[in-house]
Amino acid sequence: MRYSQLLLPTTKETPAEAEVVSHQLLLRGGFIRKLTSGMYTYLPLGLLVLQKVTEIVRQEMNNAGAQEILMPMVQPGDLWKESGRWKKYGPELLRFQDRHARDYCLGPTHEEVVTDIARKELHSYKQLPVNLYQIQTKFRDEIRPRFGLMRGREFVMKDAYSFDVDDDAASKSYEIMRDAYYRVFERCGLDFRAVEADSGSIGGSYSHEFMVLADTGEDTLVTCKSCSYAANVEKAAIAPPAEEAVIVQDLPQMEKVATPGTKKVDRVAELLQISAKDIVKTMFYLADDVVVAALVRGDRVVQSVKLKNLLDADDVEPVAEEEVWSRTKLPAGYLGPVGLEMKVVADHEIMGMASCVTGANEKGHHLQGVVPGRDFTPDIVGDLRQITTEDNCPLCGGALGLTEGIEVGHIFKLGTGYSESMNATFQDNEGGEQHFVMGCYGIGVSRVVAAAIEQNHDRNGIIFPVPMAPFQVIVLNLSLKNEGTCKAAEDLYLNLKQQGYDVLYDDRDERPGSKFKDADLIGIPFRVTVGKTYEKNGEVEVLIRKDGTTAAIPYPEAAEYVGQLIQKGLT
Protein backbone atom coordinates (compact mmCIF):
# COMPACT_ATOMS: atom_id res chain seq x y z
CA MET A 1 0.00 0.00 0.00
CA ARG A 2 1.18 3.48 -0.82
CA TYR A 3 0.97 5.80 2.15
CA SER A 4 0.05 8.70 -0.12
CA GLN A 5 -3.16 6.89 -1.04
CA LEU A 6 -4.06 5.63 2.42
CA LEU A 7 -6.59 7.27 4.71
CA LEU A 8 -4.32 7.33 7.71
CA PRO A 9 -4.99 10.49 9.72
CA THR A 10 -2.39 10.56 12.47
CA THR A 11 -2.31 13.36 15.00
CA LYS A 12 0.41 14.89 17.09
CA GLU A 13 -1.83 15.71 19.98
CA THR A 14 -3.75 13.32 22.17
CA PRO A 15 -7.52 13.73 22.07
CA ALA A 16 -8.86 14.84 25.43
CA GLU A 17 -11.41 12.05 25.67
CA ALA A 18 -8.87 9.24 25.69
CA GLU A 19 -7.82 8.05 29.09
CA VAL A 20 -5.84 4.86 28.52
CA VAL A 21 -2.88 4.34 26.17
CA SER A 22 -4.56 1.97 23.80
CA HIS A 23 -7.39 4.42 23.23
CA GLN A 24 -4.99 7.33 22.81
CA LEU A 25 -2.74 5.52 20.39
CA LEU A 26 -5.61 4.06 18.37
CA LEU A 27 -6.96 7.56 17.88
CA ARG A 28 -3.61 9.24 17.30
CA GLY A 29 -2.50 6.53 14.91
CA GLY A 30 -5.63 6.89 12.80
CA PHE A 31 -6.93 3.38 13.50
CA ILE A 32 -10.37 4.30 14.77
CA ARG A 33 -12.72 7.24 15.09
CA LYS A 34 -15.60 7.53 17.49
CA LEU A 35 -19.13 7.74 16.12
CA THR A 36 -20.86 8.03 19.47
CA SER A 37 -20.37 6.77 22.99
CA GLY A 38 -18.99 3.24 22.88
CA MET A 39 -19.16 2.91 19.09
CA TYR A 40 -16.23 3.29 16.73
CA THR A 41 -15.55 3.30 13.02
CA TYR A 42 -12.55 1.24 12.01
CA LEU A 43 -10.46 3.22 9.56
CA PRO A 44 -8.31 1.25 7.09
CA LEU A 45 -5.46 0.63 9.50
CA GLY A 46 -7.77 -0.39 12.34
CA LEU A 47 -9.62 -2.80 10.11
CA LEU A 48 -6.36 -4.38 8.97
CA VAL A 49 -5.40 -5.15 12.56
CA LEU A 50 -8.85 -6.47 13.33
CA GLN A 51 -8.64 -8.72 10.28
CA LYS A 52 -5.29 -10.08 11.38
CA VAL A 53 -6.74 -11.14 14.72
CA THR A 54 -9.91 -12.42 13.10
CA GLU A 55 -7.95 -14.61 10.74
CA ILE A 56 -5.88 -16.16 13.51
CA VAL A 57 -9.03 -16.88 15.47
CA ARG A 58 -10.77 -18.34 12.42
CA GLN A 59 -7.86 -20.65 11.59
CA GLU A 60 -7.61 -21.97 15.12
CA MET A 61 -11.35 -22.47 15.41
CA ASN A 62 -11.41 -24.37 12.15
CA ASN A 63 -8.42 -26.44 13.22
CA ALA A 64 -10.25 -27.32 16.40
CA GLY A 65 -13.14 -28.65 14.34
CA ALA A 66 -15.55 -25.79 14.84
CA GLN A 67 -17.70 -24.61 11.92
CA GLU A 68 -18.25 -20.99 11.06
CA ILE A 69 -21.77 -19.64 10.68
CA LEU A 70 -23.26 -16.17 10.84
CA MET A 71 -26.33 -15.42 12.88
CA PRO A 72 -28.49 -12.29 12.72
CA MET A 73 -27.61 -9.45 15.01
CA VAL A 74 -31.26 -8.63 15.55
CA GLN A 75 -33.05 -11.32 17.47
CA PRO A 76 -36.73 -11.95 18.20
CA GLY A 77 -37.80 -11.28 21.77
CA ASP A 78 -39.81 -14.49 21.79
CA LEU A 79 -36.64 -16.57 21.82
CA TRP A 80 -35.38 -14.67 24.84
CA LYS A 81 -38.69 -15.06 26.60
CA GLU A 82 -38.40 -18.78 26.01
CA SER A 83 -34.99 -19.01 27.62
CA GLY A 84 -36.13 -16.77 30.43
CA ARG A 85 -33.49 -14.16 29.76
CA TRP A 86 -35.89 -11.51 28.47
CA LYS A 87 -36.57 -10.86 32.14
CA LYS A 88 -33.22 -11.80 33.62
CA TYR A 89 -30.99 -9.81 31.30
CA GLY A 90 -30.94 -6.23 32.50
CA PRO A 91 -31.08 -2.99 30.55
CA GLU A 92 -27.85 -4.02 28.93
CA LEU A 93 -30.06 -5.83 26.45
CA LEU A 94 -31.18 -3.22 23.94
CA ARG A 95 -34.82 -3.93 23.18
CA PHE A 96 -37.08 -2.41 20.59
CA GLN A 97 -40.15 -3.15 18.52
CA ASP A 98 -40.73 -3.41 14.82
CA ARG A 99 -43.66 -1.78 12.97
CA HIS A 100 -45.96 -4.57 14.08
CA ALA A 101 -45.10 -3.87 17.70
CA ARG A 102 -43.27 -7.16 18.03
CA ASP A 103 -40.38 -7.36 20.49
CA TYR A 104 -36.82 -7.55 19.27
CA CYS A 105 -33.38 -7.04 20.73
CA LEU A 106 -29.85 -6.49 19.53
CA GLY A 107 -27.82 -9.60 20.21
CA PRO A 108 -25.40 -9.26 23.11
CA THR A 109 -24.69 -12.98 22.75
CA HIS A 110 -26.27 -15.81 20.79
CA GLU A 111 -27.13 -18.77 23.02
CA GLU A 112 -30.81 -18.52 22.13
CA VAL A 113 -30.27 -18.38 18.40
CA VAL A 114 -27.81 -21.28 18.21
CA THR A 115 -29.90 -23.38 20.51
CA ASP A 116 -32.80 -22.76 18.19
CA ILE A 117 -30.65 -23.88 15.25
CA ALA A 118 -29.59 -26.96 17.15
CA ARG A 119 -33.10 -28.08 18.07
CA LYS A 120 -34.24 -27.64 14.52
CA GLU A 121 -31.28 -29.17 12.71
CA LEU A 122 -29.66 -31.65 15.08
CA HIS A 123 -31.78 -34.71 15.75
CA SER A 124 -29.49 -37.65 16.33
CA TYR A 125 -26.53 -38.46 18.53
CA LYS A 126 -24.84 -39.47 15.28
CA GLN A 127 -24.57 -35.82 14.33
CA LEU A 128 -22.74 -34.88 17.51
CA PRO A 129 -20.52 -33.34 18.64
CA VAL A 130 -21.06 -30.06 16.85
CA ASN A 131 -19.34 -26.76 17.53
CA LEU A 132 -20.69 -23.68 15.75
CA TYR A 133 -19.01 -20.30 15.86
CA GLN A 134 -19.29 -16.87 14.37
CA ILE A 135 -17.26 -13.68 14.29
CA GLN A 136 -19.68 -10.85 14.56
CA THR A 137 -20.57 -7.49 15.96
CA LYS A 138 -22.27 -7.65 19.32
CA PHE A 139 -24.21 -4.95 21.07
CA ARG A 140 -24.44 -4.51 24.79
CA ASP A 141 -25.88 -1.31 26.16
CA GLU A 142 -23.13 -0.98 28.74
CA ILE A 143 -23.84 1.27 31.67
CA ARG A 144 -20.56 2.98 31.10
CA PRO A 145 -18.63 2.37 27.93
CA ARG A 146 -15.02 3.49 28.28
CA PHE A 147 -11.44 3.14 27.23
CA GLY A 148 -12.12 3.05 23.50
CA LEU A 149 -12.10 -0.47 22.14
CA MET A 150 -11.64 -1.90 25.60
CA ARG A 151 -15.24 -1.57 26.65
CA GLY A 152 -17.40 -0.47 23.80
CA ARG A 153 -21.11 -0.96 23.42
CA GLU A 154 -20.59 -2.32 19.94
CA PHE A 155 -17.69 -4.71 19.68
CA VAL A 156 -16.48 -7.61 17.60
CA MET A 157 -16.68 -10.98 19.24
CA LYS A 158 -15.99 -14.54 18.28
CA ASP A 159 -18.53 -16.76 19.96
CA ALA A 160 -18.60 -20.52 19.70
CA TYR A 161 -21.16 -22.99 21.02
CA SER A 162 -20.67 -26.71 21.45
CA PHE A 163 -23.34 -29.40 21.54
CA ASP A 164 -22.59 -32.79 23.02
CA VAL A 165 -24.33 -36.01 23.98
CA ASP A 166 -23.29 -36.02 27.62
CA ASP A 167 -21.15 -34.35 30.19
CA ASP A 168 -17.99 -36.30 29.38
CA ALA A 169 -18.23 -35.42 25.74
CA ALA A 170 -18.90 -31.79 26.67
CA SER A 171 -15.75 -31.80 28.80
CA LYS A 172 -13.84 -33.03 25.82
CA SER A 173 -15.21 -30.22 23.66
CA TYR A 174 -14.29 -27.79 26.40
CA GLU A 175 -10.70 -29.04 26.52
CA ILE A 176 -10.39 -28.76 22.77
CA MET A 177 -11.53 -25.15 22.91
CA ARG A 178 -9.25 -24.36 25.80
CA ASP A 179 -6.28 -25.64 23.83
CA ALA A 180 -7.40 -23.65 20.80
CA TYR A 181 -7.58 -20.51 22.93
CA TYR A 182 -4.02 -21.02 24.10
CA ARG A 183 -2.93 -21.23 20.49
CA VAL A 184 -4.88 -18.12 19.47
CA PHE A 185 -3.31 -15.89 22.09
CA GLU A 186 0.12 -17.41 21.64
CA ARG A 187 -0.08 -16.76 17.92
CA CYS A 188 -1.13 -13.18 18.59
CA GLY A 189 2.16 -12.80 20.43
CA LEU A 190 0.55 -11.82 23.72
CA ASP A 191 1.64 -12.38 27.29
CA PHE A 192 -1.44 -13.94 28.86
CA ARG A 193 -2.70 -16.30 31.54
CA ALA A 194 -5.63 -18.65 31.64
CA VAL A 195 -7.27 -18.38 35.02
CA GLU A 196 -9.92 -20.43 36.68
CA ALA A 197 -13.05 -18.41 36.87
CA ASP A 198 -16.40 -18.43 38.48
CA SER A 199 -19.04 -19.13 35.88
CA GLY A 200 -21.07 -16.18 37.12
CA SER A 201 -24.64 -15.62 36.11
CA ILE A 202 -24.45 -17.59 32.88
CA GLY A 203 -24.35 -20.64 35.06
CA GLY A 204 -22.64 -23.92 34.48
CA SER A 205 -20.01 -25.96 36.10
CA TYR A 206 -16.63 -24.97 34.76
CA SER A 207 -15.05 -21.85 33.37
CA HIS A 208 -11.74 -20.23 32.43
CA GLU A 209 -10.89 -16.64 31.68
CA PHE A 210 -8.02 -15.68 29.40
CA MET A 211 -6.29 -12.56 30.63
CA VAL A 212 -3.74 -10.43 28.83
CA LEU A 213 -1.28 -9.05 31.37
CA ALA A 214 -1.13 -5.26 31.27
CA ASP A 215 -0.96 -2.51 33.85
CA THR A 216 -4.24 -0.98 32.81
CA GLY A 217 -6.23 -4.16 33.21
CA GLU A 218 -9.66 -3.99 34.77
CA ASP A 219 -9.14 -7.20 36.69
CA THR A 220 -6.54 -8.13 39.25
CA LEU A 221 -4.96 -11.57 39.13
CA VAL A 222 -2.91 -13.54 41.56
CA THR A 223 -0.21 -15.58 39.95
CA CYS A 224 2.12 -18.09 41.54
CA LYS A 225 5.80 -17.36 41.18
CA SER A 226 6.68 -21.04 41.30
CA CYS A 227 3.99 -22.85 39.34
CA SER A 228 1.43 -22.10 36.65
CA TYR A 229 -1.37 -21.21 39.06
CA ALA A 230 -3.26 -18.03 38.24
CA ALA A 231 -6.66 -16.80 39.35
CA ASN A 232 -8.83 -13.73 39.47
CA VAL A 233 -8.58 -12.19 42.94
CA GLU A 234 -12.34 -12.17 43.05
CA LYS A 235 -12.31 -15.90 42.98
CA ALA A 236 -8.87 -17.02 44.17
CA ALA A 237 -9.64 -19.68 46.74
CA ILE A 238 -8.00 -19.71 50.15
CA ALA A 239 -7.85 -23.07 51.86
CA PRO A 240 -9.29 -23.21 55.39
CA PRO A 241 -6.54 -22.97 58.02
CA ALA A 242 -5.28 -26.25 59.42
CA GLU A 243 -7.22 -27.40 62.46
CA GLU A 244 -5.40 -26.31 65.57
CA ALA A 245 -6.02 -27.57 69.02
CA VAL A 246 -8.23 -24.98 70.63
CA ILE A 247 -6.89 -23.84 73.95
CA VAL A 248 -9.82 -24.25 76.23
CA GLN A 249 -8.29 -22.90 79.35
CA ASP A 250 -7.84 -19.24 80.17
CA LEU A 251 -10.70 -17.99 78.06
CA PRO A 252 -11.00 -14.27 78.62
CA GLN A 253 -14.07 -12.54 79.91
CA MET A 254 -16.00 -10.52 77.42
CA GLU A 255 -16.10 -6.87 78.44
CA LYS A 256 -17.26 -3.61 76.95
CA VAL A 257 -14.73 -0.80 76.50
CA ALA A 258 -15.29 2.81 75.54
CA THR A 259 -13.67 3.61 72.22
CA PRO A 260 -15.00 7.00 71.19
CA GLY A 261 -14.19 8.26 67.72
CA THR A 262 -12.66 5.01 66.48
CA LYS A 263 -14.73 3.92 63.55
CA LYS A 264 -11.74 2.60 61.65
CA VAL A 265 -9.96 -0.61 62.49
CA ASP A 266 -6.51 0.94 62.76
CA ARG A 267 -7.77 3.59 65.20
CA VAL A 268 -9.26 0.90 67.42
CA ALA A 269 -6.02 -1.08 67.28
CA GLU A 270 -4.04 2.01 68.22
CA LEU A 271 -6.29 2.92 71.12
CA LEU A 272 -6.38 -0.57 72.60
CA GLN A 273 -2.72 -1.25 71.86
CA ILE A 274 -3.47 -4.34 69.82
CA SER A 275 -2.91 -5.44 66.22
CA ALA A 276 -5.52 -5.21 63.48
CA LYS A 277 -5.20 -8.97 63.34
CA ASP A 278 -6.87 -9.18 66.75
CA ILE A 279 -9.95 -7.36 65.58
CA VAL A 280 -12.96 -8.78 63.78
CA LYS A 281 -14.31 -6.40 61.17
CA THR A 282 -18.05 -6.49 60.59
CA MET A 283 -19.39 -5.28 57.26
CA PHE A 284 -23.02 -5.07 56.22
CA TYR A 285 -24.01 -6.18 52.76
CA LEU A 286 -27.28 -6.13 50.92
CA ALA A 287 -27.79 -9.61 49.53
CA ASP A 288 -30.81 -9.66 47.26
CA ASP A 289 -32.26 -6.82 49.37
CA VAL A 290 -31.64 -8.50 52.74
CA VAL A 291 -29.00 -7.11 55.09
CA VAL A 292 -26.35 -9.64 56.10
CA ALA A 293 -23.15 -9.27 58.11
CA ALA A 294 -19.77 -10.32 56.77
CA LEU A 295 -16.93 -10.98 59.20
CA VAL A 296 -13.24 -10.85 58.37
CA ARG A 297 -10.11 -10.16 60.39
CA GLY A 298 -9.30 -6.48 60.83
CA ASP A 299 -6.44 -6.56 58.36
CA ARG A 300 -8.40 -8.41 55.67
CA VAL A 301 -10.70 -7.35 52.86
CA VAL A 302 -14.12 -8.87 52.22
CA GLN A 303 -14.39 -10.29 48.71
CA SER A 304 -17.98 -9.65 47.70
CA VAL A 305 -18.00 -12.23 44.91
CA LYS A 306 -17.12 -14.90 47.46
CA LEU A 307 -19.83 -13.60 49.76
CA LYS A 308 -22.27 -13.81 46.89
CA ASN A 309 -21.35 -17.43 46.28
CA LEU A 310 -21.46 -18.41 49.96
CA LEU A 311 -24.94 -16.93 50.22
CA ASP A 312 -25.99 -18.27 46.84
CA ALA A 313 -27.33 -14.79 46.14
CA ASP A 314 -27.96 -13.15 42.78
CA ASP A 315 -26.65 -9.78 43.80
CA VAL A 316 -24.54 -8.53 46.69
CA GLU A 317 -23.49 -4.98 47.42
CA PRO A 318 -22.10 -3.19 50.43
CA VAL A 319 -24.48 -1.10 52.49
CA ALA A 320 -23.32 2.51 52.31
CA GLU A 321 -22.17 3.88 55.64
CA GLU A 322 -24.93 6.49 55.64
CA GLU A 323 -27.52 3.79 55.10
CA VAL A 324 -26.47 1.50 57.92
CA TRP A 325 -28.48 3.39 60.51
CA SER A 326 -31.60 3.79 58.42
CA ARG A 327 -31.65 0.11 57.59
CA THR A 328 -30.57 -1.48 60.88
CA LYS A 329 -30.65 1.15 63.64
CA LEU A 330 -27.05 0.21 64.37
CA PRO A 331 -24.09 2.61 64.41
CA ALA A 332 -21.71 2.21 61.48
CA GLY A 333 -18.15 1.84 62.72
CA TYR A 334 -19.15 0.02 65.90
CA LEU A 335 -20.75 -3.05 64.41
CA GLY A 336 -20.09 -6.48 65.82
CA PRO A 337 -21.50 -10.02 65.60
CA VAL A 338 -22.39 -10.43 69.27
CA GLY A 339 -26.14 -10.45 69.67
CA LEU A 340 -26.63 -9.47 66.06
CA GLU A 341 -30.04 -10.42 64.68
CA MET A 342 -29.30 -11.13 61.05
CA LYS A 343 -27.54 -13.70 58.95
CA VAL A 344 -23.81 -13.69 59.80
CA VAL A 345 -21.18 -14.98 57.40
CA ALA A 346 -17.65 -15.38 58.77
CA ASP A 347 -14.35 -16.08 57.12
CA HIS A 348 -12.94 -19.35 58.42
CA GLU A 349 -9.94 -17.49 59.74
CA ILE A 350 -12.22 -15.89 62.34
CA MET A 351 -13.05 -19.18 63.99
CA GLY A 352 -9.37 -19.81 64.60
CA MET A 353 -8.98 -16.66 66.68
CA ALA A 354 -8.65 -17.38 70.39
CA SER A 355 -10.32 -14.10 71.25
CA CYS A 356 -10.91 -10.83 69.51
CA VAL A 357 -12.17 -7.29 69.66
CA THR A 358 -15.40 -6.42 67.88
CA GLY A 359 -17.81 -3.53 67.72
CA ALA A 360 -20.41 -3.47 70.49
CA ASN A 361 -23.27 -2.30 68.24
CA GLU A 362 -23.30 0.77 70.41
CA LYS A 363 -21.82 4.09 69.41
CA GLY A 364 -18.32 4.66 70.81
CA HIS A 365 -17.97 1.15 72.24
CA HIS A 366 -16.22 -2.10 71.40
CA LEU A 367 -16.15 -5.51 73.04
CA GLN A 368 -12.92 -7.07 74.25
CA GLY A 369 -12.26 -10.72 74.95
CA VAL A 370 -14.87 -11.92 72.50
CA VAL A 371 -14.49 -15.63 71.78
CA PRO A 372 -15.80 -16.81 68.42
CA GLY A 373 -18.03 -19.81 68.94
CA ARG A 374 -18.70 -18.87 72.55
CA ASP A 375 -19.95 -15.30 72.28
CA PHE A 376 -21.33 -15.54 68.78
CA THR A 377 -21.90 -18.26 66.21
CA PRO A 378 -21.94 -17.39 62.52
CA ASP A 379 -24.62 -18.88 60.29
CA ILE A 380 -22.07 -19.60 57.59
CA VAL A 381 -18.31 -20.08 57.87
CA GLY A 382 -16.32 -20.15 54.68
CA ASP A 383 -13.81 -18.58 52.33
CA LEU A 384 -14.75 -14.92 52.44
CA ARG A 385 -11.65 -12.74 52.37
CA GLN A 386 -9.66 -11.56 49.40
CA ILE A 387 -6.38 -13.33 48.80
CA THR A 388 -3.16 -11.38 49.43
CA THR A 389 0.45 -11.73 48.37
CA GLU A 390 1.16 -13.02 51.87
CA ASP A 391 -0.95 -16.07 51.20
CA ASN A 392 0.58 -19.12 49.65
CA CYS A 393 -0.23 -20.68 46.32
CA PRO A 394 -3.14 -23.08 46.81
CA LEU A 395 -1.53 -25.53 44.39
CA CYS A 396 2.14 -25.63 45.33
CA GLY A 397 2.49 -23.40 48.37
CA GLY A 398 4.73 -20.99 46.48
CA ALA A 399 4.77 -17.21 46.80
CA LEU A 400 2.08 -15.22 45.03
CA GLY A 401 2.23 -11.98 43.07
CA LEU A 402 -0.46 -9.59 41.90
CA THR A 403 -0.86 -8.55 38.26
CA GLU A 404 -3.42 -6.53 36.38
CA GLY A 405 -5.10 -8.25 33.49
CA ILE A 406 -7.52 -7.64 30.65
CA GLU A 407 -10.09 -10.32 30.02
CA VAL A 408 -9.98 -11.21 26.34
CA GLY A 409 -11.54 -14.64 26.39
CA HIS A 410 -13.94 -16.62 28.53
CA ILE A 411 -15.00 -20.21 28.12
CA PHE A 412 -17.85 -21.95 29.93
CA LYS A 413 -19.32 -25.36 30.31
CA LEU A 414 -22.97 -24.51 30.13
CA GLY A 415 -24.61 -27.87 30.80
CA THR A 416 -28.23 -28.28 29.82
CA GLY A 417 -29.65 -24.97 31.02
CA TYR A 418 -30.48 -23.61 27.61
CA SER A 419 -31.33 -26.90 25.98
CA GLU A 420 -33.82 -27.57 28.76
CA SER A 421 -35.46 -24.15 28.85
CA MET A 422 -35.67 -24.16 25.08
CA ASN A 423 -36.43 -27.85 24.79
CA ALA A 424 -33.55 -28.70 22.50
CA THR A 425 -33.16 -32.46 22.30
CA PHE A 426 -31.73 -35.26 20.20
CA GLN A 427 -32.30 -39.00 20.11
CA ASP A 428 -29.69 -41.14 21.82
CA ASN A 429 -28.60 -44.57 20.64
CA GLU A 430 -31.48 -46.17 22.47
CA GLY A 431 -34.09 -43.97 20.90
CA GLY A 432 -34.53 -41.89 24.03
CA GLU A 433 -34.75 -38.11 24.11
CA GLN A 434 -31.79 -36.23 25.57
CA HIS A 435 -31.00 -32.57 26.12
CA PHE A 436 -27.87 -31.24 24.47
CA VAL A 437 -25.01 -30.62 26.84
CA MET A 438 -23.67 -27.24 25.81
CA GLY A 439 -20.59 -25.10 26.12
CA CYS A 440 -19.92 -21.54 25.04
CA TYR A 441 -16.66 -19.83 24.23
CA GLY A 442 -16.05 -16.13 23.64
CA ILE A 443 -13.16 -14.01 22.45
CA GLY A 444 -13.39 -10.23 22.46
CA VAL A 445 -11.69 -9.74 19.11
CA SER A 446 -11.72 -5.94 19.17
CA ARG A 447 -10.66 -6.01 22.80
CA VAL A 448 -7.68 -8.16 21.86
CA VAL A 449 -6.50 -5.25 19.71
CA ALA A 450 -6.73 -2.83 22.62
CA ALA A 451 -5.13 -5.29 25.01
CA ALA A 452 -2.23 -5.90 22.64
CA ILE A 453 -1.52 -2.18 22.57
CA GLU A 454 -1.81 -1.83 26.33
CA GLN A 455 0.79 -4.52 26.59
CA ASN A 456 3.05 -3.43 23.73
CA HIS A 457 3.84 0.26 23.42
CA ASP A 458 6.47 2.83 24.32
CA ARG A 459 6.52 6.61 24.44
CA ASN A 460 6.75 6.81 20.66
CA GLY A 461 3.70 4.72 19.99
CA ILE A 462 2.47 1.21 19.38
CA ILE A 463 4.74 -1.81 19.02
CA PHE A 464 2.60 -4.44 17.33
CA PRO A 465 3.49 -8.10 17.62
CA VAL A 466 4.27 -9.14 14.04
CA PRO A 467 1.20 -11.38 13.62
CA MET A 468 -1.17 -8.53 14.50
CA ALA A 469 0.54 -5.66 12.73
CA PRO A 470 -1.50 -3.92 10.01
CA PHE A 471 1.66 -3.94 7.90
CA GLN A 472 4.69 -6.05 8.61
CA VAL A 473 7.18 -3.60 7.20
CA ILE A 474 7.24 0.05 6.19
CA VAL A 475 9.58 1.34 3.52
CA LEU A 476 10.52 5.00 3.92
CA ASN A 477 11.61 6.97 0.90
CA LEU A 478 13.44 10.00 2.29
CA SER A 479 14.63 11.50 -0.97
CA LEU A 480 11.67 12.01 -3.24
CA LYS A 481 13.72 14.33 -5.40
CA ASN A 482 16.42 11.76 -6.08
CA GLU A 483 15.49 9.45 -8.93
CA GLY A 484 17.84 6.69 -7.89
CA THR A 485 16.50 6.61 -4.36
CA CYS A 486 12.94 6.66 -5.59
CA LYS A 487 13.52 3.74 -7.89
CA ALA A 488 15.31 1.77 -5.19
CA ALA A 489 12.59 2.38 -2.62
CA GLU A 490 9.83 1.65 -5.10
CA ASP A 491 11.50 -1.57 -6.29
CA LEU A 492 12.03 -2.74 -2.74
CA TYR A 493 8.37 -2.08 -1.98
CA LEU A 494 7.21 -4.02 -5.03
CA ASN A 495 9.64 -6.81 -4.35
CA LEU A 496 8.47 -7.33 -0.78
CA LYS A 497 4.86 -7.05 -1.82
CA GLN A 498 5.36 -9.64 -4.51
CA GLN A 499 6.77 -12.02 -1.94
CA GLY A 500 3.47 -11.77 -0.13
CA TYR A 501 4.46 -9.48 2.72
CA ASP A 502 2.21 -6.72 3.99
CA VAL A 503 4.18 -3.64 3.19
CA LEU A 504 3.47 0.04 3.51
CA TYR A 505 5.45 2.36 1.24
CA ASP A 506 5.83 5.89 2.59
CA ASP A 507 5.99 7.86 -0.64
CA ARG A 508 4.56 11.06 0.85
CA ASP A 509 6.14 14.42 0.23
CA GLU A 510 6.91 14.89 3.91
CA ARG A 511 10.00 15.73 5.86
CA PRO A 512 11.93 12.77 7.29
CA GLY A 513 11.00 13.62 10.86
CA SER A 514 7.29 13.22 10.19
CA LYS A 515 7.84 9.90 8.46
CA PHE A 516 9.84 8.50 11.35
CA LYS A 517 7.31 9.70 13.90
CA ASP A 518 4.38 8.22 12.01
CA ALA A 519 6.14 4.90 11.45
CA ASP A 520 6.84 4.66 15.19
CA LEU A 521 3.34 5.72 16.15
CA ILE A 522 1.46 3.14 14.10
CA GLY A 523 3.68 0.37 15.35
CA ILE A 524 4.96 -1.31 12.20
CA PRO A 525 7.46 -3.96 13.42
CA PHE A 526 10.15 -3.33 10.80
CA ARG A 527 11.22 -0.18 9.01
CA VAL A 528 13.45 0.16 6.00
CA THR A 529 14.85 3.62 5.31
CA VAL A 530 16.05 4.46 1.82
CA GLY A 531 17.81 7.81 1.79
CA LYS A 532 21.20 9.38 2.21
CA THR A 533 23.16 6.23 2.97
CA TYR A 534 21.73 4.65 -0.13
CA GLU A 535 22.92 7.56 -2.25
CA LYS A 536 26.32 7.45 -0.62
CA ASN A 537 27.16 3.76 -0.42
CA GLY A 538 24.15 1.80 -1.53
CA GLU A 539 22.96 0.80 1.93
CA VAL A 540 19.55 0.98 3.54
CA GLU A 541 18.79 1.11 7.24
CA VAL A 542 16.62 -1.60 8.77
CA LEU A 543 15.10 -0.81 12.15
CA ILE A 544 13.40 -3.21 14.51
CA ARG A 545 10.64 -1.25 16.22
CA LYS A 546 10.56 -3.44 19.29
CA ASP A 547 14.09 -2.83 20.53
CA GLY A 548 15.14 0.09 18.39
CA THR A 549 18.15 -1.68 16.92
CA THR A 550 19.23 -0.75 13.43
CA ALA A 551 21.37 -2.44 10.82
CA ALA A 552 22.93 -1.06 7.65
CA ILE A 553 22.17 -3.53 4.90
CA PRO A 554 23.48 -3.42 1.32
CA TYR A 555 20.50 -2.68 -0.87
CA PRO A 556 20.51 -5.93 -2.86
CA GLU A 557 20.23 -7.97 0.35
CA ALA A 558 17.54 -5.83 1.95
CA ALA A 559 14.46 -7.73 0.79
CA GLU A 560 15.90 -11.04 1.85
CA TYR A 561 16.98 -9.64 5.22
CA VAL A 562 13.59 -8.12 5.99
CA GLY A 563 11.81 -11.25 4.85
CA GLN A 564 13.74 -13.28 7.36
CA LEU A 565 12.93 -10.84 10.16
CA ILE A 566 9.24 -11.10 9.35
CA GLN A 567 9.31 -14.89 9.16
CA LYS A 568 11.01 -15.02 12.52
CA GLY A 569 8.48 -12.61 14.00
CA LEU A 570 5.58 -14.73 12.82
CA THR A 571 6.59 -17.83 14.70
Next chain:
RNA sequence: CGGGGCGUAGCGCAGCCUGGUUAGCGCGCCUGCCUUGGGAGCAGGAGGCCGUAGGUUCGAAUCCUACCGCCCCGACCA
Protein backbone atom coordinates in the same frame (compact mmCIF):
# COMPACT_ATOMS: atom_id res chain seq x y z
C1' C B 1 -28.97 5.21 37.58
C1' G B 2 -26.07 7.97 41.63
C1' G B 3 -21.65 11.42 42.22
C1' G B 4 -18.11 14.91 39.59
C1' G B 5 -16.54 17.61 35.11
C1' C B 6 -16.78 19.50 30.12
C1' G B 7 -19.29 21.36 25.33
C1' U B 8 -15.91 27.94 21.61
C1' A B 9 -12.46 26.21 13.86
C1' G B 10 -10.61 19.29 12.00
C1' C B 11 -7.55 18.55 17.01
C1' G B 12 -5.74 20.83 21.79
C1' C B 13 -7.18 25.10 24.45
C1' A B 14 -7.98 30.68 26.14
C1' G B 15 -12.01 34.19 26.63
C1' C B 16 -17.13 33.56 30.58
C1' C B 17 -16.27 35.21 37.15
C1' U B 18 -16.90 41.41 36.25
C1' G B 19 -22.24 41.21 29.42
C1' G B 20 -20.36 45.94 24.97
C1' U B 21 -17.39 47.29 18.45
C1' U B 22 -13.93 42.57 14.28
C1' A B 23 -14.26 35.88 19.35
C1' G B 24 -8.47 34.66 20.10
C1' C B 25 -3.92 31.23 20.47
C1' G B 26 -1.09 26.57 19.20
C1' C B 27 -1.33 22.31 15.93
C1' G B 28 -3.46 20.79 11.37
C1' C B 29 -5.35 22.54 6.31
C1' C B 30 -4.61 25.76 1.42
C1' U B 31 -0.89 29.10 -1.72
C1' G B 32 4.15 30.61 -2.50
C1' C B 33 9.32 30.68 -1.21
C1' C B 34 12.76 27.89 1.36
C1' U B 35 14.14 23.37 3.66
C1' U B 36 14.87 17.72 3.67
C1' G B 37 17.93 11.40 8.55
C1' G B 38 13.55 12.47 14.13
C1' G B 39 6.84 16.14 13.81
C1' A B 40 11.69 22.94 10.24
C1' G B 41 11.40 28.48 8.82
C1' C B 42 9.15 32.90 6.47
C1' A B 43 4.97 35.28 4.03
C1' G B 44 -0.05 35.11 2.71
C1' G B 45 -4.92 32.61 3.25
C1' A B 46 -9.40 29.58 4.19
C1' G B 47 -12.13 27.83 8.15
C1' G B 48 -16.87 29.49 13.88
C1' C B 49 -25.59 28.57 14.28
C1' C B 50 -19.47 29.89 20.90
C1' G B 51 -23.94 22.10 21.96
C1' U B 52 -29.73 23.13 21.39
C1' A B 53 -34.04 25.81 22.91
C1' G B 54 -36.09 29.46 25.80
C1' G B 55 -35.48 33.63 29.18
C1' U B 56 -33.13 38.34 31.40
C1' U B 57 -31.06 42.80 28.93
C1' C B 58 -30.64 48.44 24.70
C1' G B 59 -26.99 44.46 23.96
C1' A B 60 -25.44 37.40 25.62
C1' A B 61 -19.91 32.89 24.01
C1' U B 62 -20.33 35.52 28.85
C1' C B 63 -26.05 35.87 33.41
C1' C B 64 -30.69 32.41 34.37
C1' U B 65 -33.72 27.84 33.10
C1' A B 66 -34.52 23.40 30.58
C1' C B 67 -32.87 19.86 27.28
C1' C B 68 -29.07 17.19 24.44
C1' G B 69 -24.18 15.23 23.93
C1' C B 70 -19.40 13.74 25.74
C1' C B 71 -15.71 12.42 29.60
C1' C B 72 -14.32 10.66 34.65
C1' C B 73 -15.60 7.66 39.60
C1' G B 74 -19.23 3.03 41.14
C1' A B 75 -22.35 -1.66 39.48
C1' C B 76 -21.56 -4.88 34.33
C1' C B 77 -18.52 -7.79 30.96
C1' A B 78 -15.62 -10.36 25.49
